[in-house]
Amino acid sequence: MASTIHKLIVIIGFVSLFHSAFSAAQHRSYLRITSQEFTTLPLDIVVQAVVSLFAVMWGVLNVAGNLREIPAAAELNNVRWETQKNIPSFYMFNHRGKALAYNYIPSASKSDLDNIE
Numbered sequence: 621m622a623s624t625i626h627k628l629i630v631i632i633g634f635v636s637l638f639h640s641a642f643s644a645a646q647h648r649s650y651l652r653i654t655s656q657e658f659t660t661l662p663l664d665i666v667v668q669a670v671v672s673l674f675a676v677m678w679g680v681l682n683v684a685g686n687l688r689e690i691p692a693a694a695e696l697n698n699v700r701w702e703t704q705k706n707i708p709s710f711y712m713f714n715h716r717g718k719a720l721a722y723n724y725i726p727s728a729s730k731s732d733l734d735n736i737e
């Protein structure tokens with residue numbers, strides 16, 4: 621269950637991450653205006669970006685709840701063998717196998733029914 625503290629940490633982390641990206645863009649435009657060469661970002665912007673990224677990751681992990689197992693077979697352990705390959709969309713009842721039955725009586729076709737009248 622996600623508490624409001626974790627949700628608040630996620631929101632604050634995203635705002636801080638957006639602020640660090642905006643600060644990096646402002647620093648880059650400041651360097652262009654002053655005709656200086658871009659070498660690296662200031663340390664405070666890098667630290668803010670890294671800390672806010674980890675805050676968002678930690679908050680999202682707590683908001684998301686329990687993680688499920690990766691292998692698909694873990695979910696199928698509780699399914700019985702008889703129902704595992706049960707796919708109703710592949711059922712076919714109208715096939716030529718019934719013509720091989722000894723008591724098969726073919727139904728009248730539409731053209732045969734039209735000729736009766």
